[in-house]
Amino acid sequence: MAELAGVYAASHGPMIVRNRDKLTTAENETLDSAFIELGRRITAARLNALVVISPDHWVNFFIDNLPSICVGVGEVHDGPPEPWLKAFPHRKLAGHPALAEHIVRTAVGHDFEPSVSYKLTLDHGFCIPLWKSGIAPLPAIVPVTFNVIEPPYPTVKRCYAWGTMLAEAIASYPGKLRVGVLATGGLSHSIGEPDMGRIDEAFDRDCIRRFEDGDAPALLDFLNARLPAAGNGASEVRNWVAAHGAARGRGFELIHYEPIPNVYVGCGFASWKLG
Amino acid sequence: MRDYWLSKLFFDLQTPAIAEEYRADRGKVLARYPLKPEVRAAVEADDVAGLSKLANPYLLRFYFLMAGMPEDDFLRRIRSTGTSRG
Numbered sequence: 001m002a003e004l005a006g007v008y009a010a011s012h013g014p015m016i017v018r019n020r021d022k023l024t025t026a027e028n029e030t031l032d033s034a035f036i037e038l039g040r041r042i043t044a045a046r047l048n049a050l051v052v053i054s055p056d057h058w059v060n061f062f063i064d065n066l067p068s069i070c071v072g073v074g075e076v077h078d079g080p081p082e083p084w085l086k087a088f089p090h091r092k093l094a095g096h097p098a099l100a101e102h103i104v105r106t107a108v109g110h111d112f113e114p115s116v117s118y119k120l121t122l123d124h125g126f127c128i129p130l131w132k133s134g135i136a137p138l139p140a141i142v143p144v145t146f147n148v149i150e151p152p153y154p155t156v157k158r159c160y161a162w163g164t165m166l167a168e169a170i171a172s173y174p175g176k177l178r179v180g181v182l183a184t185g186g187l188s189h190s191i192g193e194p195d196m197g198r199i200d201e202a203f204d205r206d207c208i209r210r211f212e213d214g215d216a217p218a219l220l221d222f223l224n225a226r227l228p229a230a231g232n233g234a235s236e237v238r239n240w241v242a243a244h245g246a247a248r249g250r251g252f253e254l255i256h257y258e259p260i261p262n263v264y265v266g267c268g269f270a271s272w273k274l275g
Numbered sequence: 276m277r278d279y280w281l282s283k284l285f286f287d288l289q290t291p292a293i294a295e296e297y298r299a300d301r302g303k304v305l306a307r308y309p310l311k312p313e314v315r316a317a318v319e320a321d322d323v324a325g326l327s328k329l330a331n332p333y334l335l336r337f338y339f340l341m342a343g344m345p346e347d348d349f350l351r352r353i354r355s356t357g358t359s360r361g
Contacts, residue, residue: 058333062286194357
């Protein structure tokens with residue numbers, strides 16, 4: 001049987017890469033050290049596969065047909081299309097079709113109806129954390145997109161349930177694999193909105209405290225009350241909620257948090273306690 | 276509510292070749308999209324506030340970045356719209 005060997009979260013703001021020359025030395029050092037510590041933990045977990053939960057930033061999907069949740073079951077995924085990510089070292093990323101298809105089957109058995117894609121392109125949401133954390137070697141990637149950029153969004157309750165289902169899928173996979181889960185995005189930020197650039201540090205710190213505590217009902221109540229006012233980008237915390245579910249609400253250890261105005265994002269990095 | 280063809284224009288402009296064509300000749304690219312006259316006028320006027328009511332905010336931000344509007348200018352204009360959108 002497969003083993004859940006690590007659950008992680010990391011911000012993925014484009015400006016981390018695109019604006020690197022304009023960030024202060026201290027900001028770059030803070031981000032670099034947080035990503036490196038995250039990568040050290042992921043590498044130490046010796047993963048065979050990594051399920052990465054991220055939004056699709058209008059790369060694979062459009063308002064013609066916008067899946068709430070999509071699982072990438074392909075043998076290979078395309079690297080990021082953003083011109084400013086040309087230096088990303090992988091034009092192709094290996095997938096894990098057997099694990100991905102098992103996750104889909106398990107999801108359907110738990111009354112989810114995920115979309116399935118045999119050909120996903122992984123944008124900065126996936127690739128910035130994979131790149132900046134320096135994970136070596138890169139495990140097989142099972143990408144899962146959550147629609148958290150165009151309403152209606154999945155509820156936080158549903159995201160948590162997806163995470164608990166994901167843990168069951170990994171545990172029941174009939175193969176000897178070490179599997180990790182990485183949620184990307186968040187914390188608070190606002191993009192293309194009237195409050196663009198605002199970082200809700202109070203929200204972020206409250207949110208982190210609740211993730212640390214591991215009390216899932218309290219976390220979900222908090223997010224239902226506060227998430228809508230924390231900026232449209234904060235919606236990506238839903239990905240973290242799924243990771244929290246995968247870790248069965250055990251609570252996480254914060255690697256680092258810092259609101260970085262030049263990135264527009266309250267940047268957070270964490271790994272969950274798996275006991 | 277989103278304006279479909281405006282959103283489609285923004286979405287398609289993520290393709291670098293189309294973006295390059297757009298920057299060289301806006302009218303030529305706009306002619307391929309059945310935009311409502313008032314929407315096309317808003318595009319031609321770089322009307323951030325007007326367009327912000329019609330498209331996803333991520334696509335809106337991408338569009339003006341792609342079109343070459345300086346970041347400070349975009350921030351000033353989007354902030355002047357005043358109310359959050361969904």
